[in-house]
Amino acid sequence: MSRLTRLIPWRQTPATLIAASLVVAGFLLMSVSWWFLVLVGLGTFGPGVLRELGWLRDKDEWQQRAAHRAGYHAFLVAGLLATVLMAYFRSGDRMVRNPQELATLFMVLLWSTWFFSSLFSFWGAKKTAMRVLLAFGGFWMVFIVAANTGTEWQGPVGLFMSLLLAVPFFALAWLSRRWPRIAGVLLLVAAVFFFVRLGMHDVSATDWIDRAVLIVLFLGPLLGSGIALLQVGAGEDEADAA
Amino acid sequence: MKPRHDIRNNLRRYRLLADGMTQQDLADRVGVTRQTILSIEKGKYSPTIGLALRLAREFEVPVEDLFELDEENN
Numbered sequence: 001m002s003r004l005t006r007l008i009p010w011r012q013t014p015a016t017l018i019a020a021s022l023v024v025a026g027f028l029l030m031s032v033s034w035w036f037l038v039l040v041g042l043g044t045f046g047p048g049v050l051r052e053l054g055w056l057r058d059k060d061e062w063q064q065r066a067a068h069r070a071g072y073h074a075f076l077v078a079g080l081l082a083t084v085l086m087a088y089f090r091s092g093d094r095m096v097r098n099p100q101e102l103a104t105l106f107m108v109l110l111w112s113t114w115f116f117s118s119l120f121s122f123w124g125a126k127k128t129a130m131r132v133l134l135a136f137g138g139f140w141m142v143f144i145v146a147a148n149t150g151t152e153w154q155g156p157v158g159l160f161m162s163l164l165l166a167v168p169f170f171a172l173a174w175l176s177r178r179w180p181r182i183a184g185v186l187l188l189v190a191a192v193f194f195f196v197r198l199g200m201h202d203v204s205a206t207d208w209i210d211r212a213v214l215i216v217l218f219l220g221p222l223l224g225s226g227i228a229l230l231q232v233g234a235g236e237d238e239a240d241a242a
Numbered sequence: 243m244k245p246r247h248d249i250r251n252n253l254r255r256y257r258l259l260a261d262g263m264t265q266q267d268l269a270d271r272v273g274v275t276r277q278t279i280l281s282i283e284k285g286k287y288s289p290t291i292g293l294a295l296r297l298a299r300e301f302e303v304p305v306e307d308l309f310e311l312d313e314e315n316n
Contacts, residue, residue, distance in 0.1 A: 060273070060274040060275050060278050061274065061278065061289070061290055061293060062274065062275065062277060062278035062281055062287055063275065063277070063278070065287075122277065124286075
């Protein structure tokens with residue numbers, strides 16, 4: 001196993017590789033039965049449980065502290081959401097579509113909070129924000145190109161104009177390295193803008209749970225990056241841990 | 243994970259004085275990852291007592307030579 005892990009350019013422990021395999025297998029087999037989602041859970045949370053029990057010692061003290069911090073952040077965010085939802089459901093007769101998706105919402109919120117908190121620990125706020133924004137810009141461009149095929153073809157000018165919408169993401173990525181606090185404010189403004197523009201503020205709609213999942217996945221990274229950038233001190237040089 | 247109380251360290255200086263030891267070499271010697279050494283040198287992380295003592299033993303210096311309170315900010 002150690003020979004195999006040495007072939008991989010980035011250092012990952014055997015436990016992490018096994019866990020990742022379980023997650024991938026679980027996702028692939030979910031089309032056969034939803035019970036294979038349990039494999040995803042085992043892969044995601046199993047190593048952490050083993051580490052807390054002291055049966056797995058593959059992380060050093062810094063990595064353990066980063067994991068504990070990320071877990072605490074996920075607890076805080078999920079706890080806040082749980083409180084709001086309890087108040088919401090108990091304050092009136094609520095009709096929502098797909099209530100079982102509440103579990104999905106919590107899973108997505110927990111995982112994404114833990115994931116981005118870990119990234120901020122490993123890369124620092126500026127590098128994480130820059131990479132998040134580059135990823136957003138890149139995905140947007142891929143989406144536009146893919147959407148402009150076949151009968152949807154808008155012509156080269158139309159395609160170019162659509163691709164220009166990715167420019168703000170790349171501009172913010174550059175800004176986050178030079179002026180992080182300004183970029184942080186702009187990211188928060190962008191998050192609010194998309195929240196309203198995409199109609200995600202309408203919680204009276206019965207499909208607000210599905211919208212909430214989109215909020216977490218789409219706006220969460222922007223919001224998290226914005227908040228993290230606001231906390232970057234003047235002249236602070238980010239740790240280049242990766 | 244910036245420490246709340248300010249501690250300065252001379253880890254990088256001692257590491258480079260040791261024939262230009264790399265962060266990875268030092269990490270391997272004291273049983274941590276390069277990320278940990280990097281974070282300590284950048285002042286982003288204060289090690290546990292055990293790790294601080296292992297680092298001091300590695301360079302054969304008292305732990306106070308490696309880590310000290312930042313008197314200006316305390």
